Amino acid sequence: MSNQGQPIDFAFVMASSVHDMKNSLSLLLHSIDELAVLLPDIDANHPASHRISTLQYEASRVNNDLVQLLTLYKLENSVAGITLDEHDLDDFLLEQLARYEPLFQSRGVDCQIQCEEGLAAVFDRDLVSGIINNVLANAIRYCKQTIVVSARVPDAADDAGYGLLITIADDGTGFPGEMLDAADEFHLSSDFRSGSTHLGLYFADRIAKLHSGHSLTGKVRLSNGQVGASSSGAVFELLLP
């Protein structure tokens, strides 16, 4: 098919489609919440409960992908930048978790926040929230029952100079070996077998690197370790200067 006439303004198409889809997603998520309230007494093993949980999870994923798509598009075309402000971590993490509240309930996931009161750091709220949302969605999918989200000033010698370490860990079976091996270089591979996982990490890495200061740039780390009852749960770390 040839494209005759005016080339389309893709930025406009993108913006208006996302606007529309976000409206739909809002409604979708809200309807699912309502549905869950209409079925209050069924237990977690009931098939309906399971379906609701799937709906919630998939709708969240679509949203995360949309955010990623639009953010990367804008960064690539230099129409977006970074807005730095100081944020209270406890408050910030609570808000990220609030987006997933219905999902935690329907899946019976216990999500804990470990954060010192009054801890604050400077970063772009929208962009970092995009990373957290993504990683949380994965953690919800792979955890057995526990997710631990923590924020602190890093204390390891390797991390000297960094101002903030956000960790999201789940008690699942951990990251697969090849992901840990490739974890130093988050580039976009042509291998998309693992769905959006790689794109998600690429996104996280890109956003982390936008944060710089004190001659350091932000970075992302993956590892497996002791989380709750699991001896090799997935541990995602985001280090910001």
Add this chain to the structure above:
Amino acid sequence: MFFRAYERKKFLIVDDFDSFVISLKQMLRSMGASDVHSARNGDEAIEACLSRHHDVVFCDYNMGDRKNGQQVLEELRHRKLLRHTDIFCMISAEASSDMVFGALEYSPDAYITKPITRALLANRMDKLIELKDSVLDINKAIDLEDYSKAISLCAKHLRIGSKFKVWLYKTQANLFYMVGDYQHAKKIYNDILKGRDIDWARLGLARVLLAEGNAAEAEAEFEFLLQKNPQLVEAYDLKAEAHRQQKQYKLAQQSLMAATAISPMALTRQRKLAELSVDIGDLEQAMSAYKQAVKLSDKSCLENSDTYLQYAQVIADVTTKKAMETPDDPNLQRDTDLMLKEASQALDRTRRRYAHDPGVVMRAHMAEARNCQVAGKEHRASDALEKAQAVVEKATANPEATLDPIVLLDMAQSLFDIGRNEEGDALLKRLAETNADNPAVLQKINELIEEPVSMKEKLIARERNKNGIQAYEQNRFAEAISYFEEAIAITPLQVGLNLNFIQALVKMASEKPLDKRLVEAGRSSLQALSRIDASDKQYKRFIHLQERFNKVTSSGASA
């Protein structure tokens, strides 16, 4: 959750997407809210707030080609329909591109990104309500415009310790800026920026620098901010002002164009761009900015008659210029007719909107006469002229509705514009008689009698002035000087032009002494400028240039 707090509050949701309104309503109800109204667009929202007060407004940023959320907020504040004790939440589908965090008046209390879940909403609202309750006394003082009290209340809250330190510092710095206490505002911003890079503080600091007259320093800060975030509209607006202060008009125009490209819906910004474009002689850009401004004036609280009249003026100028430059263009007639139609529509709207003001109605008729004349529609021009004269006669017959002499001076100018010099002279004579005791009016009359140039000549003068500015910006001073001289030969009294001429002379004198002829020409220019009033916005520039000119010419003579 403060269930009871929600129960007592009046909510308004503004969004063009009905289903979203319904779902947000349900969420608010489940949180305890009982009084929730909605509006489908900005105009309905203003109506709703006129008919009753709302404590919390949720407003979608993007409502198609209607007013956007930022405009709704600005209009609510402008009309005092939203207090600082109330809550305004901007809702958007993506991280907002038109984020405002510099100006206290026009920053929303929160930005919320869709999709919104009940838990997220409850979390945000609880925090906002807690904040607003905590700083209620400060916001009350701001609403009463008692800024000194608000400043000391901020200090008091900070002294006894508060959870909302950031809000307090930000607000206090903004208030210091508003009352002109730049030293204190700067201290807060600098303290915040110590060791950290926080955008609102950097923007605030740059804004203070600009207000203090440190335009170059401020410009560097805006550049730095824009490097990191090229979508920061507020920084473009302020950067344009920094350029304007440094007389870099072309750069100022470019900065405003960048801002309007991101956020085209702000009326004042379009108006500024149009005015600036007229100043630098970019008539095409001026026309398109005025066109947008005229469109945005509809149903806006910021509407004014000047926007319409100036739009018509620019159209007349463009028409004349085209006829002069490309007389053989086969589309000339069609383009001319189309532009005249645009101008007539704008002027028609002006007469309807300002029917109560004979001065405006008369000006609109005169503008119509001029636009018809330059488009070659002589009959229509005469008709319009008669209508203008009828307005004047009617107003003169009614002693209580006398027209401002300034309006009549305008009319005389318009008569000269369209080549009706005799009628213009007659009007000036009458005016001189009735205003014998008004020296300001008499001076203007003299200027008009001395300089009754037609529009075409004025346009040529303006074009030469523009060429001169361009040459000056490229450091070709001799060339600039000869362009300015050509223009001065046509319009010897034009203030800005004469000032440009002096500036170019001063610059050239710094390279080599001026010859005698140019020194004389400079002196006669200063003579022409000496009637400039101290209240004129160019007065400072005049005094400054006069001093420099006298300095370089006296030292040049002794060398």
